[in-house]
Amino acid sequence: MLLDLHTHSIKSDDGRAKVENYCQWIRSKNLPIDGFVLTEHRQFDAESDYSALAEKFDLCILKASEVETEYGHVLVYGVTPALQAEFDFGSISLPLAKVIAACNAHGAIAVPCHPGRPRVGMFAHTDALGVPAGVEIVEIYNGGSRDQEDQIAIEHASQLGYRGIGGSDSHIVSHVGRCATRFDAEIKSIDDLVLALKTGQFEAVNLKTGD
Amino acid sequence: MDQDITAAREKFLNQDFDEKSFSVPAEKTIEYARLCGETAERFLDASHPDFQAPPTYIASLSGSRALPEGFPRFGIGMDAGKGIECFLPVRPGTTITGRTHLHDIYSKTGRSGRMVFAVSRIAFYDAEGNLLANSDSRVVMREKS
Numbered sequence: 001m002l003l004d005l006h007t008h009s010i011k012s013d014d015g016r017a018k019v020e021n022y023c024q025w026i027r028s029k030n031l032p033i034d035g036f037v038l039t040e041h042r043q044f045d046a047e048s049d050y051s052a053l054a055e056k057f058d059l060c061i062l063k064a065s066e067v068e069t070e071y072g073h074v075l076v077y078g079v080t081p082a083l084q085a086e087f088d089f090g091s092i093s094l095p096l097a098k099v100i101a102a103c104n105a106h107g108a109i110a111v112p113c114h115p116g117r118p119r120v121g122m123f124a125h126t127d128a129l130g131v132p133a134g135v136e137i138v139e140i141y142n143g144g145s146r147d148q149e150d151q152i153a154i155e156h157a158s159q160l161g162y163r164g165i166g167g168s169d170s171h172i173v174s175h176v177g178r179c180a181t182r183f184d185a186e187i188k189s190i191d192d193l194v195l196a197l198k199t200g201q202f203e204a205v206n207l208k209t210g211d
Numbered sequence: 212m213d214q215d216i217t218a219a220r221e222k223f224l225n226q227d228f229d230e231k232s233f234s235v236p237a238e239k240t241i242e243y244a245r246l247c248g249e250t251a252e253r254f255l256d257a258s259h260p261d262f263q264a265p266p267t268y269i270a271s272l273s274g275s276r277a278l279p280e281g282f283p284r285f286g287i288g289m290d291a292g293k294g295i296e297c298f299l300p301v302r303p304g305t306t307i308t309g310r311t312h313l314h315d316i317y318s319k320t321g322r323s324g325r326m327v328f329a330v331s332r333i334a335f336y337d338a339e340g341n342l343l344a345n346s347d348s349r350v351v352m353r354e355k356s
Contacts, residue, residue, distance in 0.1 A: 013319070013328070041319065068320050091212050092320050120320050 006167020035060025116152030140164030
C-alpha cells in the first residue's frame with residue numbers, strides 16, 4: 001500500500017489544494033498511490049471529515065500535522081486531543097524533545113521532515129545543537145526538495161540509523177504523489193499508520209525518479 | 212507562539228484603525244466586471260433587477276493605511292495574497308464604509324527564516340450598517356537573518 005505521508009490542503013495558510021481536487025487528480029492521472037495524509041502547518045484539523053471523499057474515490061485520507069521546532073519542521077502522526085493539550089501546535093519554536101516526549105506519551109510519532117533543507121530541516125541544526133534524542137524516522141524523500149536536500153537527508157539518516165519515509169509536501173494538486181511511502185500492511189486509520197511506522201514495516205519511494 | 216507575536220496580537224488585533232467611505236459608481240463596477248470577463252447580466256446591466264458589483268470588486272478598494280500606527284517592523288513587507296468573504300450584494304450607486312482592523316498576526320518558518328504575517332481586514336458596511344463583505348489583505352514580513 002502506497003501513501004503520500006505529507007500533503008497540505010487549503011487548511012494550511014500556504015496550501016492551494018482542496019482535498020476533493022487531490023482525489024480527482026489522483027484518479028484522473030492514475031497515480032499509483034492509495035491515499036494521502038494531510039499534514040497541515042502548525043495545527044491539527046480536527047473538524048474536517050473526509051470520510052465521504054475517501055469512500056467516493058476509494059482512497060485512504062488521514063490527518064496529521066506539521067509543527068515547527070528548533071530543529072526545523074516535524075510531522076506528527078497520531079494527533080489526539082490529549083496530545084494537543086501538551087504543546088502549542090501554533091508555535092514556531094517548539095522544543096523537539098518536548099514534541100517527541102509528548103508523542104511517545106500519547107501513542108503518536110514525530111518525524112522530522114525535509115531534514116536536509118537549510119533552516120527548516122533537522123540536519124541543518126545538528127552541528128550546532130547536537131543530534132536530538134528520540135528520533136527514529138525522518139523524511140528522506142520530499143517532493144519539494146531542491147538540489148541535494150534529499151541526498152543530505154539520506155546520507156545523514158543512514159549514518160544515524162534512521163528509517164526513512166517519503167511525502168510530496170504538496171501544496172497544489174499537481175504535486176501530490178511525487179514521493180510516498182510503501183507499507184506492507186493495509187493502512188485504514190491513523191492508528192494503523194502509527195503502528196506501521198513504529199514497527200518499521202515501510203519504505204520510502206521517490207516517484208519523481210522511480211527510486 | 213513567539214512572545215513578540217503574542218504581544219502584537221494582544222495590542223493590535225480586532226481594533227479598528229481606519230475608516231473610509233467609498234462611492235460605488237455603476238460605470239466603474241460594470242467596467243470592472245467587463246474586464247474580469249463576467250457574462251452575468253446582474254453585473255453588467257444597470258437595469259437588471261439584481262444589479263450589483265462583482266464579488267471581487269471590493270478587493271480593489273483600499274483604506275487609508277494598511278497597518279495600524281505603531282505596528283512593529285518585523286522586516287520588509289510584501290503582498291502575500293488577498294481574500295474576500297461576501298455576505299450581501301454591494302449595490303452600485305451607493306456609498307459604503309470600510310473599517311479596517313488587523314484580523315490575524317502569525318509567524319512561520321521557511322527556507323529563508325522566520326516570516327511574520329499580518330492579515331488586514333476591511334469590513335464593508337452599507338448606509339444601514341449591514342455588513343456586506345470582508346476584504347483581507349495579507350502582508351508577509353521576512354526577517355533579516
